[in-house]
Amino acid sequence: MTMRRISGGVTAAKGFRAASCAAGIKYQGRTDMAMLVSDVPCAVAGTFTTNKVKAAPVLWDMGIVYGEKTAQAVVVNAGIANAATGPEGLRLCEGTAAFAGETLGIPPRAVLLGSTGVIGPQIPLDRITAGVRMMAGVLSDTQEAGTAASRAIMTTDTVNKEFAVAFDLPTASGEGTVTVHLGGMSKGSGMIHPNMCTMLGYITTDCAIDQALLQQALSAVVPDTFNMITVDGDTSTNDTLLVLANGLAGNAPITAADEGYGLFCEALFSVCRDLAVKMAGDGEGATRLIETNVKNCDTKENAKAFAKAVVGSSLVKAMVFGRDANCGRILCALGYAGPDFDPAKIEVYLVGDEDTVCFYKDGQVQAFDEERALAILSADHVRFDCDMQTGECGATAWGCDLTYDYVKINGDYRS
């Protein structure tokens, strides 16, 4: 049986428990902390923000992912980012990990951390420790516990984001196959323009896989998923994506880039893409998901540059919000994306579920039926196809429209 979608998120894989609580770090009347714990130590892989100003928990996690390469728990808070907080912010990380480690009976360096929210303020350690204590008592491997965790890490997100898949691998004994699970959750709505990584994302799997291959798989998948979305072009200080693999599925451990590794990569890609697209569609203030497919391009790198320029253009984003078929803006974005192309050869289409409108070909904007274009632009998911006619490579990028609410949310984020 091939890979299939299953319900749930971070607790879909065997041996992972989750909990959440209302720690009152900044938000009132909602949960704002989540914890993930594996029954056994996990191989861990991660990718992190390329922003030069890295939040304290990012620095902490990088130390573990590049150092120990193994971990057993994750503690996350929403509301305050613990970024630009100096030595005190780093001490908060040490204190959190020490307390969580003691509470869970694992080493402090087996505890990964994540924070998201406003940059600058310090997080009170006593609220974090109170939260960890509460959560340690209610850890659960149910789907509901995973879903509650995905809600607790939201900031300006309007929906929680989780996704899981299952696939089959040979058993460790070599007889028959066993089902392996891989699921994750993520949050992200503003300050979204991941570069080498994304906002907070946590993926768990019961697959037995070598840590180096786990990192290799993650590093291979992220450039085509999380790094292909943008909300506002602002790469956060806190972007963190972690994968924890505890090996409890009972599969023959993946130790080489073989068929099983290929299946694992496919599953990881599926989860990463779903979470990434959900983040793009839930961009701050967004009413529509924008997808741009670049086809027949000379290199994949160039295809990516074109696709990202279109979904990142403020003018394209505003036009989608206004459902205005101002196709010249797509041409303009392709034109400043960087790579060279011949404007006389390319073709641009507006693609709906049941209809397609040609915006541009033969070097000029085409006459099109405004009513048909309006109908396609009115859907929740708006897609542009750009045929560059220079080769055989392609790429897809996702973004969202630019709305009054984006301005409203970000004109007064702190209060």
Add this chain to the structure above:
Amino acid sequence: MTMRRISGGVTAAKGFRAASCAAGIKYQGRTDMAMLVSDVPCAVAGTFTTNKVKAAPVLWDMGIVYGEKTAQAVVVNAGIANAATGPEGLRLCEGTAAFAGETLGIPPRAVLLGSTGVIGPQIPLDRITAGVRMMAGVLSDTQEAGTAASRAIMTTDTVNKEFAVAFDLPTASGEGTVTVHLGGMSKGSGMIHPNMCTMLGYITTDCAIDQALLQQALSAVVPDTFNMITVDGDTSTNDTLLVLANGLAGNAPITAADEGYGLFCEALFSVCRDLAVKMAGDGEGATRLIETNVKNCDTKENAKAFAKAVVGSSLVKAMVFGRDANCGRILCALGYAGPDFDPAKIEVYLVGDEDTVCFYKDGQVQAFDEERALAILSADHVRFDCDMQTGECGATAWGCDLTYDYVKINGDYRS
């Protein structure tokens, strides 16, 4: 006497006449065409958009600036950009130049062209020729005619933009000095993220200067002026900046990079900076000009990257609109700008006319008086100073806030 500001714009220099008219190309009830004519042929220099999709008039002007290097008139229309219009768009340019040349008694290749507005539609040649005919009859060297021309080329601009200076150079005979004038106009409000050039800008001077030096001066000044502004990160298909020098001031021609050339560059910088800052402050929907000064940086290139990242950040722009002193967003923008720096060493200030607030130093966001920050953020001109502590180079960039009106204007631009 050193350089001084004078009133006027494109007609401030001797021997330049301007006209404008309502040609009804797209807008109704307002002027939408402008024409500039010099009494004698001019040395011409220009910089153009780096967008791969170049509008037809950009291609036309590039041919003249890189070919003949001399011209005598400029014909500009607002409303339709003549971009992504294929061979028909190029024929429109040829037809316009042929008709204007015949009407003015100059060669077609002495006529420079400019268009701004919506991308895609074709411009009807008969309206353009009717406009040229009307304008040819009312050309005037008055300040009012220049100002009217600067109004006729506006699209979503809310104010016209012109600026002029005068300075003194030795006479051609070598006895005493003569006053040289340099003035310009520009338009630009949306799709503003000039790269090697700007939106439409036309600068005239009666200075006698070698064409190669004229181009050298322009190319030296643009990177620090027009290329340091951004409204929305979208580099237009039509960006064009032209300087016409007719030599009628009577100065000893500038033929080397001497003291006179230095004075000319200073004057050109002054005009370009003023027009550029006016465009940034008049960004679509903008309520405030944002200025970012980067100081003590290792290289000028890096200083520029930092300054442009801050003024280009959607989150910084929205925060200025909301007068929310969310200083972490400036840190975040510096962090993803590209160049390396030590977050523990830099300092960031919010600078007002009479007060300064420290946002960040010693590796952390500082406590500051919210009332004082609000007062500074409430001014029309908001300034951030970033001290990178890595060297002695600096740069300044200008942008504007992100407002509901930007979204409104661009959600429905075509109608």
